[in-house]
Amino acid sequence: MARDPGVRREAILGSAAALFANKGVAATTVRQIADEVGILSGSLYHHFDSKEGMVDEIMSAYLEDLQTRFRHVLARATDPRQRVHNLVVASLEVVEAHPHAAEIYQNDVNYLLQFERFAYLKNAGEEVRNTWLQVIEEGIAQGAFRGDLDAKILHRLMRDAVWLSVRWFTPSADYTITHLADDCTSLFLDGLTTAR
Amino acid sequence: MARDPGVRREAILGSAAALFANKGVAATTVRQIADEVGILSGSLYHHFDSKEGMVDEIMSAYLEDLQTRFRHVLARATDPRQRVHNLVVASLEVVEAHPHAAEIYQNDVNYLLQFERFAYLKNAGEEVRNTWLQVIEEGIAQGAFRGDLDAKILHRLMRDAVWLSVRWFTPSADYTITHLADDCTSLFLDGLTTAR
């Protein structure tokens, strides 16, 4: 604890997160995690109470970051277009900061929600939803966004499109997450069509 | 076999698909499937060679239907806007016809791709991708779609948004999959903004 606060813990969590994301939580064994780290499976239980304990830490950190960023977006008042863009940017940034956790959430929410321990995943999902809804409905109310499309539908389409970028997007030097964010916002707000 | 060609098989596959979709393939046990059907787990092996055998049948039927529909869309030549719409409709229809399989694919592709048996999932994914790409690039080439957005990015955003509707959309009398398809197409092509 003195000079090595939790380096080993972090290493374990990193390996575990990668395995959980790639193979699924249920299909990943504690022995595989231990192998990756270079220790024996029993030794993991000095650091964590259980496999689910590892998942818990990974997901908690992810969701706290996510919620913080989403609250900041709501707190900053600007025009509707900019607010949608800020939500897109916040989503992409948190996914970039926690890529494994984001993928675990995408793949394994249903599975994890079977454990009472992970009930908080539901709350986080609802907060994300409410944030999107608020931004969209505000835009409609102000006349900036079309009123003929249901906000609940719109929120799902945009949210999922952005979220799932974790499965395919890897930033490069000439196409960064800023570029992707701009393109997402532009597609959602302006559409694909040229002439009108 | 005479008058009961495969009713029981179908019942088993139905229960299995629902469980796989809700809890994940790896986390679903053959005992749970057997319980659901009202037989003992050993009896399942009279109908299927293994748990993966069941997944295989579920996913094969889904992907064949999907590929057939996507090929039909490509075969029918119309304007780019209509073609994008047709892809959206085809996606939503196949998801409606195989809701469990669609969800299994979303949640468990990575897991399933670990088995050689499921290598065909990769091919199907690529065919879907290529179909979207062809339609989008055609639209750009014809000047109907904006050329400043990369087709590969666009395809992913639209495809994932439509695909993931399987997680939240349940058709009702006054909001059917036709309505959802219209709204998807309208959002993607016209955008959310009112004034320009």
Added chain:
DNA sequence: GTCTATATTGCGATAGAC
């Protein structure tokens, strides 16, 4: 076609030496 019964393997987790 389903049952009983069980083989076999691999899992999560623990106890205690070092």
Added chain:
DNA sequence: GTCTATCGCAATATAGAC
């Protein structure tokens, strides 16, 4: 903090009676 060793259990799958 990691190892050795292992417990207890649940998983997939099989064999053979009915």
